[in-house]
Amino acid sequence: MTLYSPWALWFLSFMPLVVLMYILKQKFEDKQVSSIYLWQQALKDIEVNTPWQKLKKNLLLFLQLLSILFLVFALSDPYLYTAGGMHSNLVIVIDNTGSMNARYEGDTRLNRAKGLAEEMIERSGTRTNITLLTVGRSPKVEIGKTTDKGEAIRKLTDIKPGNSSGNINDSVSLVRAIIKQYEGNNSYKAVFYTDSPVDTEGLNAEVVSLASDLLNASLDYISYSDDNGKLTVLVRAANRSNTLLKREISLYGNDKVLDIKDVEIPAGETITVYFEEIYTDAPYIWAELTEKDDLVQDNQVYGVLEHTKPRKVLLVSEGNVFLEKALSNIEGLELYKTNPDEDLYEGYDLYIFDSAASSQLPESGNILLINPSPGNGIIEAGAELEGGIADIAAHSITKYVENASFTVSKLKKLEVPFWADVLINVGSNAAAVSGEYRGRKTAVIGFDLHNSDFPLTTEYPIFLYNLVSYLVGIDTGGRTSYVCGDAIDLNPNPEVSEAFVIAPDGMEYKLELAYPMLPFDKTGQFGVYELIQRIDETEIISRFAVNFPAESESMNSKPNAAAAEVPSEAGNSPGGTRLREWLLGLVLLAAAIEWVVYIRGY
Amino acid sequence: MFNLGEQIFDAEFLKKLDTIVINVRMMMNAGSGGNRKSRSKGSSVEFSDFREYSLGDDFRRIDWNAYGRFDRLFVKLFMEEREATVNIFVDSSRSMYFGEPKKSLSALKLSGVMAYLALNNLDRVCLNSLNGTLIKHTPALNGRGMFRRCVDFLENMQFDGITDLNTCIKKKEFKGSGVSVVLSDFFTPGGIEDAVKYLLYKKQDVILVHVLAPEELNPEIEGQIRLLDSETGEAKDISVTPALLKQYDKELNLFINKIREFCSRVGATYVQVSSEEPIEKIVFDEFAKAGIIGK
Numbered sequence: 001m002t003l004y005s006p007w008a009l010w011f012l013s014f015m016p017l018v019v020l021m022y023i024l025k026q027k028f029e030d031k032q033v034s035s036i037y038l039w040q041q042a043l044k045d046i047e048v049n050t051p052w053q054k055l056k057k058n059l060l061l062f063l064q065l066l067s068i069l070f071l072v073f074a075l076s077d078p079y080l081y082t083a084g085g086m087h088s089n090l091v092i093v094i095d096n097t098g099s100m101n102a103r104y105e106g107d108t109r110l111n112r113a114k115g116l117a118e119e120m121i122e123r124s125g126t127r128t129n130i131t132l133l134t135v136g137r138s139p140k141v142e143i144g145k146t147t148d149k150g151e152a153i154r155k156l157t158d159i160k161p162g163n164s165s166g167n168i169n170d171s172v173s174l175v176r177a178i179i180k181q182y183e184g185n186n187s188y189k190a191v192f193y194t195d196s197p198v199d200t201e202g203l204n205a206e207v208v209s210l211a212s213d214l215l216n217a218s219l220d221y222i223s224y225s226d227d228n229g230k231l232t233v234l235v236r237a238a239n240r241s242n243t244l245l246k247r248e249i250s251l252y253g254n255d256k257v258l259d260i261k262d263v264e265i266p267a268g269e270t271i272t273v274y275f276e277e278i279y280t281d282a283p284y285i286w287a288e289l290t291e292k293d294d295l296v297q298d299n300q301v302y303g304v305l306e307h308t309k310p311r312k313v314l315l316v317s318e319g320n321v322f323l324e325k326a327l328s329n330i331e332g333l334e335l336y337k338t339n340p341d342e343d344l345y346e347g348y349d350l351y352i353f354d355s356a357a358s359s360q361l362p363e364s365g366n367i368l369l370i371n372p373s374p375g376n377g378i379i380e381a382g383a384e385l386e387g388g389i390a391d392i393a394a395h396s397i398t399k400y401v402e403n404a405s406f407t408v409s410k411l412k413k414l415e416v417p418f419w420a421d422v423l424i425n426v427g428s429n430a431a432a433v434s435g436e437y438r439g440r441k442t443a444v445i446g447f448d449l450h451n452s453d454f455p456l457t458t459e460y461p462i463f464l465y466n467l468v469s470y471l472v473g474i475d476t477g478g479r480t481s482y483v484c485g486d487a488i489d490l491n492p493n494p495e496v497s498e499a500f501v502i503a504p505d506g507m508e509y510k511l512e513l514a515y516p517m518l519p520f521d522k523t524g525q526f527g528v529y530e531l532i533q534r535i536d537e538t539e540i541i542s543r544f545a546v547n548f549p550a551e552s553e554s555m556n557s558k559p560n561a562a563a564a565e566v567p568s569e570a571g572n573s574p575g576g577t578r579l580r581e582w583l584l585g586l587v588l589l590a591a592a593i594e595w596v597v598y599i600r601g602y
Numbered sequence: 603m604f605n606l607g608e609q610i611f612d613a614e615f616l617k618k619l620d621t622i623v624i625n626v627r628m629m630m631n632a633g634s635g636g637n638r639k640s641r642s643k644g645s646s647v648e649f650s651d652f653r654e655y656s657l658g659d660d661f662r663r664i665d666w667n668a669y670g671r672f673d674r675l676f677v678k679l680f681m682e683e684r685e686a687t688v689n690i691f692v693d694s695s696r697s698m699y700f701g702e703p704k705k706s707l708s709a710l711k712l713s714g715v716m717a718y719l720a721l722n723n724l725d726r727v728c729l730n731s732l733n734g735t736l737i738k739h740t741p742a743l744n745g746r747g748m749f750r751r752c753v754d755f756l757e758n759m760q761f762d763g764i765t766d767l768n769t770c771i772k773k774k775e776f777k778g779s780g781v782s783v784v785l786s787d788f789f790t791p792g793g794i795e796d797a798v799k800y801l802l803y804k805k806q807d808v809i810l811v812h813v814l815a816p817e818e819l820n821p822e823i824e825g826q827i828r829l830l831d832s833e834t835g836e837a838k839d840i841s842v843t844p845a846l847l848k849q850y851d852k853e854l855n856l857f858i859n860k861i862r863e864f865c866s867r868v869g870a871t872y873v874q875v876s877s878e879e880p881i882e883k884i885v886f887d888e889f890a891k892a893g894i895i896g897k
Contacts, residue, residue: 028826028827028828028839029825029826029827029828030827030828030830031823031827031828031829031830032700032829032830032832033700033817033818033829033830033831033832034696034697034698034700034701034705034787034789034815034818034832034833035697035787035789035831035832035833036829036830036831036836036838037789038789038818038850038853038854038857039829039838039840039850040838041853041856041857042846042849042850042852042853043838043840043846043849058841
């Protein structure tokens, strides 16, 4: 037999208290008798005159002590292993999402879960197959079907606290699949240690709920706007508890304090705090709640500042107002114009050839050809064709442009090269393509913009923005903010010889430069990650921030799983019995007997 | 202090007394008294027996007819009618002033009955109140007219303190044989044995009337009780359990039987009465059964 909550045995210390109370509080009703002579004689025979032995005769006291004993044992939740043994298969599921880092009875929920699971493993039979699962962003089998308790416990202790969000219910189907193989002998038990409700219907499962009320505030979001180097930083702070919290929010640039603000957050509400007129050249900013609370992981939020240097673009054109207008709207571009017959200067990020035949291509830099002439050295452009209604192909560049409706009167016949994706079709012909050719991002628009009503549509500037952003590498859709556990698609430059990520704790993760790139998923820590790309001798450093998933994991108490806490009535509870109910029954019985005794006055 | 403060001996009681007297044929056949036949042989008109003449006998009592027949001298023996004293000892300790009804009430009524019977029988009556180590008594009263004084004495008796029966009774002077009646609950230090032996030594016919209250015979208590001794003030904490009550019952029987056995051994008469029994019942049942009175 083992006790699930041996701490409850401390309540046994009440027993001497009751005895003491009996000794001290024996209330005697005064009664005068003619002589106590006979009583003395009578007492002499049946008891010795010490309080201890007097108590021996006190049935009520005994019953009360018995009740306490039963009650304390009920609290300590004993588990009796019946003969014939234990569950031969034990599946332990440990919730390892961010919220499990919350404080729980002086420890964290996760550590408590690990402790309980360890006890569970130690209690299991020697031939029990133990399967250990953790649920972070997704369920993961830590160890499968082992009878080696030591190994299982080692794996268990090795579980690191995770910061990701996740749903414990995702593991249920996995558990179902695992136990399916045990169906034959029907002897399994699944134990979930979590702070979230679990739907274990139909499983012989036990849910150990570690949910608790937290005193917690979180920083959910950080953002900024840049006005010529003057930053306005916005921080959203939420109070996840039931009382008003007073907090101090510090804003840092790298490790330098930029500003501090005191805030009051009403219970359950989210407030937005603005830090104005911040000047910093730090690569990233972060905000922190100075006070520690029950969940410290969500007390920081990180954001990366994008100090982009302007991209130089050379437009080789005889004059195209549609292009010039659209390009001048794109921030971060320095636009230079030149005539087709002038010499090309090197050193631009992007060269745009608008209906201009370039005899020589620049040595480096990306290229956009509009209405290409034959023999351009990039794409085979044939004779001019009759146009038609344009059809937008699905591509990241044509994002938000899908609904564009325009016609093209004339276009060049383009042979779509192997490296290119089609962006726009007119009839059966490709009208715009893009791709990487010899390490340069290259795009071709097969028609003169004057031969189309495209520039008149609302989608035109978007398309051009997308296209130019792609070509000059302005990270348009590129996020710099993620939450823990996210798998991040990193796209290193094609030229890099080496790329690695430095995690906030200084760990370096080398990236495999193979196609397709595997997403980077070592995002268990929150903080700012650095992506370092080496091209020959130069290093390109970019950063992204990974934050604690406060939205999903800082919830104070998720709807409790009280109903699920009782092991489901699978009807097959081989192995052991929890004695709590029985003991509570005994407590009631003792109380009933006590009542009878009291009434009858034995 | 603790006297009954009431008219115990009212008209109704006196009427009862008369009924008792009419019904009682002979009182105290075991003992003394005036208007009764003494076991002692002596000069009287009532013939009792013959015995051979011995030196010093009054030769006026020689039966000459017998001498004529047997040629030997016989002396006629006659019943001696002697006035004897009936001593009634009432234990007037605090414990007697107890019970529902009070034991003292029973004791006083019984004393009254016995005094009345004795006076009616032309015996001398001496009432004694025993308290502490002191004995307080009336002079020997004689004649029915003296019953009033008996009543006064009994009605004014104080019940307080502890009574050491042995010491008290040993202080009593006796002139010749008689009857001694002791009414008490016998909850007394040192028991009663010495007193009884003393009385027997003083040629007394001893009658012990053991008066107990119904609460003592059949205690109806429960729970946690602090018993307070009415005499000593001593306290005793008890938790009343059926076992304890059983044990008490055993002790009570032991206590009564000890006295009863002692009495039968030394030839004293023992009657145990409950204070809730009516006086008539005590007199006609208990006393008659014990042979104190005859109907």
